[in-house]
Amino acid sequence: MSSNGHIVQLSSLIMDSVKVVLAEYEKVGREVPSLDDTSPSPFDTPESVPLALSKAIRTIEAACAQLTYTVASPGHIMVNKTYAHCEIAGMLLVCNTKIADLLLDYPEGLSVSDLSQKSGLEMSKLHRILRLLATKHCFREASCKVHSVRPGVFANNRLSIKLLSADPVSSTVAQGADDLHKATACLNEILQDPSKGPSFEVKDCAFVSAWGSNPFEFYSKPENEMYAQRFGGAMIGWAEVTGSKMLSKVYPWKDHPQDTVICDVGGAKGHVTMDLVQAFPHLKIVLQDLPPLIQQATEFWKTDHPSAVANQRVSFVDFDFFKESPVPGCDFYYVTHSLQAVCDLIIQRVTLSSCVTHDWPDKQCIEILSNIRKVMKPTSHVLIQEIVLQNVALTSSESGDFIQAPLPLLPNYGVAQARQYNQDINMMAIFNSRERSLSDFIDLGTQVGLKFLRMWDTMETGIVEFIVA
Numbered sequence: 001m002s003s004n005g006h007i008v009q010l011s012s013l014i015m016d017s018v019k020v021v022l023a024e025y026e027k028v029g030r031e032v033p034s035l036d037d038t039s040p041s042p043f044d045t046p047e048s049v050p051l052a053l054s055k056a057i058r059t060i061e062a063a064c065a066q067l068t069y070t071v072a073s074p075g076h077i078m079v080n081k082t083y084a085h086c087e088i089a090g091m092l093l094v095c096n097t098k099i100a101d102l103l104l105d106y107p108e109g110l111s112v113s114d115l116s117q118k119s120g121l122e123m124s125k126l127h128r129i130l131r132l133l134a135t136k137h138c139f140r141e142a143s144c145k146v147h148s149v150r151p152g153v154f155a156n157n158r159l160s161i162k163l164l165s166a167d168p169v170s171s172t173v174a175q176g177a178d179d180l181h182k183a184t185a186c187l188n189e190i191l192q193d194p195s196k197g198p199s200f201e202v203k204d205c206a207f208v209s210a211w212g213s214n215p216f217e218f219y220s221k222p223e224n225e226m227y228a229q230r231f232g233g234a235m236i237g238w239a240e241v242t243g244s245k246m247l248s249k250v251y252p253w254k255d256h257p258q259d260t261v262i263c264d265v266g267g268a269k270g271h272v273t274m275d276l277v278q279a280f281p282h283l284k285i286v287l288q289d290l291p292p293l294i295q296q297a298t299e300f301w302k303t304d305h306p307s308a309v310a311n312q313r314v315s316f317v318d319f320d321f322f323k324e325s326p327v328p329g330c331d332f333y334y335v336t337h338s339l340q341a342v343c344d345l346i347i348q349r350v351t352l353s354s355c356v357t358h359d360w361p362d363k364q365c366i367e368i369l370s371n372i373r374k375v376m377k378p379t380s381h382v383l384i385q386e387i388v389l390q391n392v393a394l395t396s397s398e399s400g401d402f403i404q405a406p407l408p409l410l411p412n413y414g415v416a417q418a419r420q421y422n423q424d425i426n427m428m429a430i431f432n433s434r435e436r437s438l439s440d441f442i443d444l445g446t447q448v449g450l451k452f453l454r455m456w457d458t459m460e461t462g463i464v465e466f467i468v469a
């Protein structure tokens with residue numbers, strides 16, 4: 001192949017993947033939606049995307065970015081990267097002023113003059129913000145030639161429709177553009193501070209520098225009620241985007257016998273395991289978390305899945321996973337990034353002692369896993385569903401555990417998986433914690449007497465499976 005072979009390879013990956021996308025949409029009798037379309041598509045959630053389509057989308061996203069970065073000038077790319085703050089500021093503004101809501105009843109668009117009156121924003125400045133966002137394909141500006149209108153008529157599109165205030169993703173966007181953006185902006189000074197830089201204490205994190213208190217204190221203050229409520233919505237939006245229900249899609253539950261018991265450790269209301277038992281009614285769930293959440297969970301299941309309660313397919317047991325072990329002798333112990341547990345507790349102003357594993361340093365994670373290991377029977381399994389970071393360079397130790405990207409893409413799919421690495425930096429900024437690699441999880445398991453079995457790659461997260469060592 002010529003010295004330009006990498007360019008040809010990237011363009012071929014894009015074309016081949018586009019064919020897969022077209023074929024998958026044809027299977028369900030639908031066309032691929034245009035950016036101007038605001039109606040839902042059949043593949044808008046991770047759980048609804050077939051594996052072949054998921055791989056194709058990741059390949060397109062990664063290859064398009066890598067091709068662009070290859071052919072464009074380095075200075076052009078780097079300056080554009082640093083100007084991301086302008087888009088972030090615009091996203092926060094349109095979320096806070098509900099611009100997408102104002103456009104909902106105007107599919108052909110609304111003039112910036114009308115939007116200015118309805119939102120209370122100065123017209124020319126709003127116009128400039130929307131022009132930038134439309135340039136990045138969030139909102140669309142109506143064509144003057146087609147509609148015989150003056151410039152400055154904007155309408156919703158496939159992306160901006162996710163900014164409707166009723167959509168939890170809008171809370172995720174606003175929380176990221178506000179709370180997280182301000183915190184990460186302080187990372188430079190924190191990491192260079194001779195005292196705070198080496199520290200892994202929450203009190204020394206960037207969030208404290210930006211907001212004056214740690215996240216749990218900040219969201220629990222009565223004067224920050226708006227932030228706390230938005231945080232709750234943001235966690236629901238995050239679960240929607242990252243595929244919280246993939247547990248029932250990738251693990252072979254049908255191969256396990258009647259009345260197999262899964263203990264949902266720190267499972268909050270049990271959203272994930274409710275989906276699991278709906279898909280596999282032969283399973284039984286033991287839901288465990290702090291008392292306030294278990295009280296909520298009981299009512300939640302009675303309302304949303306009353307037959308599971310009536311048929312004793314679910315039981316509710318309160319506990320604190322730092323101080324106690326879960327119910328002994330279960331077949332599976334499931335631990336996940338139960339972000340809903342955090343927001344429920346924060347919104348209710350309850351002192352937080354149960355949290356997601358990625359929020360805790362290794363010492364606390366070892367405590368949680370040790371308490372589980374104490375009550376496992378010889379045949380028990382532990383499933384940890386979390387973001388699992390893949391090395392950017394291919395390593396032999398993890399080559400068989402992840403779905404590998406085709407060459408010449410980065411093995412971890414590069415830009416297509418950037419959210420996972422962004423989340424790692426978010427954890428550094430707000431908790432002085434981190435996301436973990438597969439080797440990190442294996443090391444944690446080894447320290448408490450667990451043997452790594454395999455990892456199930458769900459594209460968005462990994463399900464790391466352990467057995468008794």
